[in-house]
Structures are given as structure tokens and as C-alpha cells.
Amino acid sequence: MSVAVIGMGGIGGAVAACLALSGRHRVTACVRRSIGEITLDTAEGSVRLALDTATSPASVNAVDWVLVCTKAHDTASTSSWLKRLCGPITRVAMMQNGIGHADRVPQFVSASAVVPTVVHFNGERTAPDHFRLRHASHQDVSVPDTEAGRSFVHLFDGTSLKTACSADFHTLQWSKLLINAAANPVTALTRQRLAVLRRDDIRTLCLRLLDEGVAVARADGANLAEDAAPRIFDALMEYPPEVGTSMYLDSLEGRPLEADALTGAIIDAGTRLGIPTPVNETLLALLHAISAPEA
Numbered sequence: 001m002s003v004a005v006i007g008m009g010g011i012g013g014a015v016a017a018c019l020a021l022s023g024r025h026r027v028t029a030c031v032r033r034s035i036g037e038i039t040l041d042t043a044e045g046s047v048r049l050a051l052d053t054a055t056s057p058a059s060v061n062a063v064d065w066v067l068v069c070t071k072a073h074d075t076a077s078t079s080s081w082l083k084r085l086c087g088p089i090t091r092v093a094m095m096q097n098g099i100g101h102a103d104r105v106p107q108f109v110s111a112s113a114v115v116p117t118v119v120h121f122n123g124e125r126t127a128p129d130h131f132r133l134r135h136a137s138h139q140d141v142s143v144p145d146t147e148a149g150r151s152f153v154h155l156f157d158g159t160s161l162k163t164a165c166s167a168d169f170h171t172l173q174w175s176k177l178l179i180n181a182a183a184n185p186v187t188a189l190t191r192q193r194l195a196v197l198r199r200d201d202i203r204t205l206c207l208r209l210l211d212e213g214v215a216v217a218r219a220d221g222a223n224l225a226e227d228a229a230p231r232i233f234d235a236l237m238e239y240p241p242e243v244g245t246s247m248y249l250d251s252l253e254g255r256p257l258e259a260d261a262l263t264g265a266i267i268d269a270g271t272r273l274g275i276p277t278p279v280n281e282t283l284l285a286l287l288h289a290i291s292a293p294e295a
Ligand SMILES: NC(=O)c1ccc[n+]([C@@H]2O[C@H](COP(=O)([O-])OP(=O)(O)OC[C@H]3O[C@@H](n4cnc5c(N)ncnc54)[C@H](OP(=O)(O)O)[C@@H]3O)[C@@H](O)[C@H]2O)c1
Pocket: 006, 007, 008, 009, 010, 011, 012, 030, 031, 032, 033, 069, 070, 071, 072, 074, 077, 078, 095, 096, 097, 119, 120, 121, 122, 123, 124, 125, 246, 258
């Protein structure tokens, strides 16, 4: 298969390296700054490999698969890549957090070509040409159990990434969104790692925002119990306290935050479904305020 990976950050770097190392695909990294050889670190060791890179959309043609690995708010900026890379049979996998992946891509990409994913592994870019992959569960990427989803799973045959179709992808996607929508805003706003969740007042805040999120998710058809919030919070407490979320790290670096794709997605779905989300609205206003230059 010909595969284009747009965005060589933590996720894109790991995915491009794993696909290239399988020897089964022609992989092109679509990047803003050229990189030649890259190093991938895993628990099994480090491997250095050469990767084809493209820095201009004019230099690429239609491929079988496009993997969009940018932050959600950068999706619109991939438009010029997608115009060149998408042909009649191209599939576009959205390797991003959140829900409503098909709504993020430009309209010229058919919704039926889009494969949403839930990414479970941890990917980190430790230097421009250096990536670290950590497996966080028995599965690395989940996709819907559709023809396109099954095709995505086969793409990763022979790689070290375990991909699988989920029988209830909708619920899985909401569950991951809720974990992210609790951990990311709270760590970014407090400028603290996950240890901050061990405070009683922060636990109360998280349970309130999760209660709202669970009500919205249930109204949207996710198969979650009415009292799921404490279980979601407990799952979060299993992460090591020293872990820094991506929104925490982005806020420290003054980079844009994925607030609209996480907290904003709950508020938007709540508005659509008539479920109030005042706690999430408060957090989103604060996240917007810390990510904008001072007025
Ligand atoms: N990292 C994780 O462990 C993890 C786990 C689960 C889910 N996710 C989700 O996966 C998505 C990607 O996360 P990430 O951690 O990989 O983000 P990241 O490290 O910030 O990487 C994003 C990359 O996209 C590139 N990019 C942005 N716009 C581009 C464009 N128009 N053309 C080419 N490249 C472009 C950026 O390039 P520059 O370097 O030039 O800025 C950057 O290298 C996010 O939605 C995140 O929430 C991440």
C-alpha cells in the first residue's frame, strides 16, 4: 500500500516508523520541515530508519491511505495535502482524539472515506528526528467494525502496533473523550501533572464534569451507565501521577490547546441534545483564556 502520514509528532512518527519497518508499504511523511533518517525507541530497543519525506503538497500524488496525525485544531491546515493525496479509492484515517472525526476533514473528502480511530498507545517526539512508542494497553489503535475499519487493521499486519475493530466503537470513543476531557483541562489549567487529581477538591471537580459528560454521551447513544463517572475517574487514577497530559505540555510550551476537540465536543453535543454542561463551559472559557494572548 502507499501510505502518507500527515504530521510527524508523537503519533505520526511512531506510526510512520512502524509501517515503514514492516517492509510492506511505501510510506511518505508529509511534514513542514524535512527529516531524513529517524530513530524509533521502544521497550525492545532503538531502530534507525530512512523515511521518505515530502515538504510540499505539490510533490505528492494520490495514495491508498492517508493517516492524519496532527492535533485536531490543525486538521484544516492539512487541506492542501489532502487535495493532492486523496483519489477515488483513498481512505483517510484520523489518528486524533475526540469524536466527530469525519466533520473535521475538508468537504472535498467524502465522509465514507474517513476512518475514525481511538489511539491507545503513547507516542512522544523527543527530538525532531527521534520518537518513542510506549504500549499502554493490549491494543494500540481501535477502529469501527466496518469494511474500511477492517482494511485499516490489515494495513498494520506485520507491524508492532496492535490494531483491532471494536464492536461498540461509539462507546469506546466517548469513554476515551471523557478521560481526556477530565485529565487534560485540569492539568493544563493547574499547570500540574496527573498527581493533581489526587486532591479531594479536584476529584470533586472531575466527577462533576464527568457526570455532565456521561449524561451527554448517554443521550448520544453511548452505552455507559448513568453512574459511570466514578469508574472513569478511577481508570484515570491508574495512570502514574508523574504523567503530564498533552494539554499540560502544550500549555507549558504556549502551544494551541486541543480544548475545542475535547471539552468543546462535550458542550457541542450537549447543546445539540439539550443536556446542560455548565462545568465544562466554565473550563472551556478558562482554557480559551490561557491559550489566547492577553487582551
Ligand atoms: N501523543 C500521544 O501519546 C497521543 C495518544 C492518543 C491520542 N493522541 C492524539 O493524537 C493526535 C496527534 O497527537 P500528537 O501527540 O502526535 O501531536 P504532536 O506531537 O503535537 O504532533 C502533531 C504534528 O502535526 C504536525 N502538523 C500540524 N499541522 C501540519 C500540517 N499542516 N502539515 C504537516 N504537519 C503538520 C506538527 O508539525 P510541526 O512539528 O511542524 O508543528 C506536529 O509535528 C492528537 O489529536 C492527540 O490528542 C496523542
